[in-house]
Amino acid sequence: MASPSVTPDWAYEREHWRRGYFRVAGVDEAGRGAWAGPVTVAAVILPGLAQEYPFRDSKQLSASQREACAQEVRRVALSYAVEHAWPEEIERLNILGATHAAAARALARLDPAPQALITDYLKLRTSLPLSAPPRADALSYTVAAASLLAKTERDHLMLELDLQHPGYGFAGHKGYGAPAHRAALAELGVSPVHRRSYAPIRALLEAPTPLLTLPGPR
Template sequence: MSGLRFRRVAGVDEAGRGPLAGPVVVAAVILDPRRPIDGLADSKVLSEAQRDELAPRIRAQALAWSVVAVDIDEIERLNILGATLVGMERALRALQAAPALALIDGNRLPKNLPCRARAIVDGDATEPAIGAASILAKTERDRIMRELDGAHPGYGFARHKGYSTPEHLGALERLGPCPIHRRGFEPVRRLLEPELF
């Protein structure tokens, strides 16, 4: 890829666009070509144990990395796509080393980026820096959801991480939404709407 001629190429990816609860987390990573990391891939194809083994190696060996979480209030205000794009911009700006180019997973580019950028569909499977970012985003979001499980017991956030599993949907029906549920997402919205007779 022609973009790889740049010395500092940042990969950017998110975790948590689809769940019914919790933040969306975005990471940016500039890999060090002198310190390659074996095993980088889209976080979704790696086991939890593989992600947990790779994440500290990425932090230790990358030229720069950042992770940002966009909370429920911003997701509600901006919608999930807008919140994700804002998170991508923030993650790039938070890097301690300024990138010359950002490779962003997906088909949309955020506005006001601090560098040139290219959107790559399924980039987490083809670009090591995006794969590294997906791993950092996923492991951090999983950590946050385990913490939120303690603050909001009964929903099973530590297990399903806010995704719409049968366990989560059943807890929603029993307990109703809690403060970290995304009000704009079905079936959360349905539970909040008054019944019409």
């Protein structure tokens, strides 16, 4: 996790601006490590004005701060899109492939279209100029903006899944491997929105069913 003292700037965007690419899309995801629910990818193009925004890596902010900043992203962005890859797609493509697929869908929806990309170490297959530095969500305003949309949109979905699948605690842990999540899985079993290829879920599915022990003769 990035240090809370880190403030994004426009250094990576300026590298593209100097080459004549002014519509630079930031791309980030939320939920890759979760055991349940989708992986969510956001793509955002901000105005190339090199001004300061309150946007930060979503992990540095409280839930209320993330919501306020996400609302501001939607207000100021030239274009933005959010896409989800659900467990079925994750099982079919693996988590990295599903993340790439969701990113491609989000980028295809941007209007105007991007001329260059910055991601948080997500090395997309693209013909566009791409910067993919580590910790870009903490260092780039554009990627921080995408981080905020991905995190808040996914959190909203996990609240809905909590209502649809009560007892698992999705509203609290958002599908990650918290102790409460482990306890709920042990009690309730695997739900339709769990990622069955993930080791803790696969282990539950592959565990032998206990044999019913009948009482012996008296």
